[in-house]
Amino acid sequence: MENKNVHLSHLVFTQAKKYGDRPAMYFRDDNTKTWLPITWNESARQVRLIGKALISIDVKEGDRVGIFSQNMYEVIIADFANFAAKAASVPLYATSTAPQIEYIVNDAEIEYLFVGEQYQYDVAMEVQKTSKFIKKLIVIDPKVDLKGNKNAIRYSDLLLVGEKANNDAEIDRRLAKTSEDDLMNIIYTSGTTGTPKGVMLHQSNFTEAIRIHEERLAITTDNDTSMASLPLTHVFERTWDYFCLGHGVRVYINRSPAEIQTTILEVRPTLMCAVPRYWEKVYAAINAKIESTPKLMQLFFKWAISIGRKRNLNYKRFGKRTPPDLGTRYKFFAKPLFKMVHKAAGLENCKYFPCAGARLSDEINEFMHAIGINVCYGYGLTESTATVSCFFPENRDYVIGSIGRIMPNLQVKISEEGEILLKGKTITAGYYKRPDANKEAFTSDGWFKTGDAGYIDMDNNLYITDRIKDLFKTAGGKYIAPQLLEGIICDDKFVEQAAAIGNERKYVTMLIVPAFDILEPYAKEKGIKYESRADLIQNPEIVALYEDVIKNRTKELAKYEQIKKFTLLVKPFTMEQGHLTNTLKLKRKVINELFSKEIAAMYTED
Structure with missing residues (x-):
């Protein structure tokens, strides 16, 4: 600094x-x-x-x-x-x-x-x-x-x-x-389970956080x-x-x-931190724009994206020299097209854009880098004074699928149970007036328990599989990572929100909120008549559409992870109705209670 x-x-x-x-x-x-x-x-x-x-x-x-x-x-x-x-x-x-x-x-x-x-x-x-x-x-x-x-x-x-x-x-x-011991912030966690806890962040936490960000x-x-x-x-x-x-x-x-x-x-900033939902909307908007163009132009866009993917992900990120023919195609065909896209989204001055707070799908992450938008994907918690790991802002050496390289001087290890544990100067001293919560959050030798399951590769890149508390077990004894399933389904342009269900059930089901801003024009184009959104989501053609979405999106998953049934919802999950935390995470217990009737119907024997 x-x-x-x-x-x-x-x-x-x-x-x-x-x-x-x-x-x-x-x-x-x-x-x-x-x-x-x-x-x-x-x-x-x-x-x-x-x-x-x-x-x-x-x-x-x-x-x-x-x-x-x-x-x-x-x-x-x-x-x-x-x-x-x-x-x-x-x-x-x-x-x-x-x-x-x-x-x-x-x-x-x-x-x-x-x-x-x-x-x-x-x-x-x-x-x-x-x-x-x-x-x-x-x-x-x-x-x-x-x-x-x-x-x-x-x-x-x-x-x-x-x-x-x-x-x-x-x-x-x-x-x-x-002094470094001054208490600067008490930030209350959003509380997906139980009551919120006040995370204490001292000057020493911010001093170290700023120092390691200066380095990265x-x-x-x-x-x-x-x-x-x-x-x-x-x-x-x-x-x-x-x-x-x-x-x-x-x-x-x-x-x-x-x-x-x-x-x-x-x-039109050079920098901006955002959550994955922002990039999901940018991704959907770009693809909707592409699909609205004539077929020939769509093919040209896809060709340009494939050039960008080869040049940016196969060569540039590893510091390799781009082959002359690929470089020429990128410079004269792909790059001018990408600049138009960047400008239309207000992103033409982008230097790097930090992204964290939830799962960013590999599909979207790769797409943004392919078209030259430097998304600096990472991971952090309130208790770690934000960043635990992130991509390099120079747009190099990142690994799609990871949540970035672990920050300098931060100790990270994986417990025998597969949980990500943290230790270092950015880690909170504990929760305000909550010795009980502190005892639960830290190991006996001082490691903070993140609640996230993951692993570390040989290059010190960190990966998350899911929230440990969110993992559920089917009646067949198989563990399911709901955030992974929800992310896969929400990557589709027709899906706004999704909640996976299946704890102690025979199979996995899902509550889905359609992206009505995409679905309604689609219905109009297909000549599907309806009087209300409730009427629309019951239409057999629309139900069939979402069956195809689920089938295509989950075909690579194991059989026990497949979504057997789903229910389309008219209204979105909101903070006001208690479905979401202030950081837009699903309150799974609340959703299971409020939608118990819809969930029960999906487990009624055929």
């Missing part, structure tokens, strides 16, 4: 001295659809003022201050202001419900809570009414209706409190006391631009943005995940 071992409490101030009035971040004015800059000097000014204000309203050293908001530049300011006041930030997902917020507020004993828009304010206000902890809500969006709440203050007014506060000596004293991602410079597309609550985006800001990368704050397809066309 350019500013080696800079404590997060000092990062903004250090960068302001270096970059001054150069933009640090950009936010979008939705009225004018323009991106407005926040300079390093202005960022440092606001961090100091908010830090002073927090101290003046009685935030003490070691307090936990919550941030419940969608992505906004003020969220990053609040985060660093908490650090300046020597408090820990507790980020909460913007989509959280009142019971979820109440649990975290009580567990972390949060007295001061930053909130973003009206939804977050209304939820927080509901919790505040009965909370013995919340003293003040700090409201970021100026359009929020405070509804006469005397225990709420606007962000703009908090800046004024900081301006008037006569406590410069106190904030300077706190800044001077920073050495091609990153202050000429780069990054789009913050994932929630800042997510450890992936959070750690990535700390890394970017520490390198002077200009960070564009994407406020709503639903807007990313629009905003990426406006920003």
